[in-house]
Amino acid sequence: MPIHRAPVPTLERLATYLTYLNELDARGVEMISSSEMEARTGINAAQFRKDLSYFGEFGRPGIGYNVRELKQRIARILKVENEQRVLLVGAGNLGSAIAGYPGLRAQNFNIVAVFDNNYNKIGRRLWELDIHDIADLKSLNKEMQARLAIIAVPANAAQEVANHLVDADIKAILNFAPITLKVPAEVAVRNVDFVQELAVLSFLVAREGAGDS
Amino acid sequence: MPIHRAPVPTLERLATYLTYLNELDARGVEMISSSEMEARTGINAAQFRKDLSYFGEFGRPGIGYNVRELKQRIARILKVENEQRVLLVGAGNLGSAIAGYPGLRAQNFNIVAVFDNNYNKIGRRLWELDIHDIADLKSLNKEMQARLAIIAVPANAAQEVANHLVDADIKAILNFAPITLKVPAEVAVRNVDFVQELAVLSFLVAREGAGDS
DNA sequence: TAGATTGTTAATCGATTAACAATC
């Protein structure tokens, strides 16, 4: 197995491939070629093969790829073959939508605890989960042992939440607040900012131009 | 004014700069340098200046940038100086969280109509908005004249919704469904897939490595 | 003037795509 320093765009596409492979597998499709994948995902066939090449050999020349096998191997690479525990901070509208999103379970992510700092929410439930005081984050994660967390709080509270998460041994943060979090270098952060996405679209529309993301 | 064919990453960063400039302006900060921006946003100062250079000259050598002016000019570039009307399709949990998100208004985006295909939802209200039948999308947008739309429906319904939106003269789509939409080349699409983001984080955690997005 | 900082060019870096020998 090669020493993979795969680019982040490759990892993003790997997740995309996995989504489609799950669907193909569910539909009973057994084999697929890189150009068939291109037709579905819109991602260049050479790109697909190149992405996989960072992690080994997956297909057979002249034949293609076994859907189930490829699916399993990509899930393994992304570490989503087994359940991944996730903490959620923020029990507002956004947090609620995230916790209730069916696609999470489908990809083996499991929100195991929800936190908030609002005393009107603490003790209540969000879906099937108790809402905990954010002050208990560290002690509760001693049991939970989650390494991933989602921040779904307003921008002005996000940095403090991030500090708590780092303190609770969280190693990766998905941040929905429109702010650049300061965290130690060993903690990974990715941001989701759909208002920013709208702004990009707003520009592209004005230019009357094409342009997929 | 130069013929700007600015890269998409530049547009994304422009939106980020705007968020910070709004905050700085609200705090009464009048001038800022590219290196001070770097300290806040984490984006390289040369990158910041280069990004702006696609659209003209904005600062004064030796002095820096006027916060309010820069803010206004970036808003202008991104076409968010005036209200932008947005249609929302999908009145589920996610749609509800999007419609209720305060950050939208803060950046001049205004959701003017909500659509769903569920007869239990049609006629009800989401926040202050009536939920309309998706079949009425085209006729209603004749009045609304929105060019932006958000898809917040399950993956298996997203392509059909996209077809309706294109038919209703929507020119840009923000898609939350984990599927590659097929739309005409002149329609811009951007995808938000937070489960994919989690998968990338899952990989990065496993590698025990650093890595901001 | 001296110090600071811009806008832009050039150098670097990295990612995408095309091409093709190897292989089924």
Place this chain on the structure above:
DNA sequence: TAGATTGTTAATCGATTAACAATC
């Protein structure tokens, strides 16, 4: 074998960063 498709190399393309003359 002939046709198809992989994995990988090399070419292309594009984005980031460093460096610096121009300017305040």
